Amino acid sequence: MNIVFLLFMVYFVFFIYYLFRQIREMDEKEMEMERPTCPKWRPTEDQIRIMTNIYNYGVTHPSRAQIFEITTRIRAFGEAGEYNVQCWFSNHGNRVRRWQAELDPTGTLFSLLPLYMYGKTLTSSLSF
């Protein structure tokens, strides 16, 4: 009886050890996914989705107060600064406009939606 119990305890200990090890490895991997040293702001997918929605609803140049509100709201999904949001809208607007210009240099194509919504790859979109 004692021997059996002892062996059981030994196996139990190894089992716990293995569980511990597996969990630690998983945690380490997740930690690496979070970009330990990140000099630049890296918006999460949720944050990008929210800001893109706002942009597509027509708010392409949010005011200072709007930027403040957006920033506080997307803080629910991760760190964010007002300057970051301002930069994002600036860049997004810039690049959306550029894509538009590249897709439709003459401005003669008619579309109910901005052309970039059909895809922003140049070569594949030139067949419009």
Next chain:
Amino acid sequence: MNIVFLLFMVYFVFFIYYLFRQIREMDEKEMEMERPTCPKWRPTEDQIRIMTNIYNYGVTHPSRAQIFEITTRIRAFGEAGEYNVQCWFSNHGNRVRRWQAELDPTGTLFSLLPLYMYGKTLTSSLSF
């Protein structure tokens, strides 16, 4: 009875361990599953030669019209988009600047030609 229990525990432990491992492997596979593969532009040697020549002649930041012209010209050697050319010049400029900074961190060395032209390996070029 005890022996039976012990063996059961042993198998149980291995069973749990394998379950754990399988779950981890599945997670890793899902992580790898990302995009439906988007082919990158691969400039030919002739295209690279032309663009490098243009860059070395001083046109490090071609304008939009220049990019358009370059693109149409190098299309003689293969497919190319304007955005591809812009990316190439951006990347090339970036990397040339980085080479220069690595070769001459203080910016005090004098040379009629960019130092990286003598070779971009650090050790072999520091013997000036």
Next chain:
DNA sequence: TATCTATGAATGAACG
């Protein structure tokens, strides 16, 4: 086959 490297592409940030 698995890791490394080169490089096309993307994008946050800053400048004028």
Next chain:
DNA sequence: CGTTCATTCATAGATA
């Protein structure tokens, strides 16, 4: 606002 710089991501080809 458009342009430019810097860093980072992702992947094809090289290499062991």
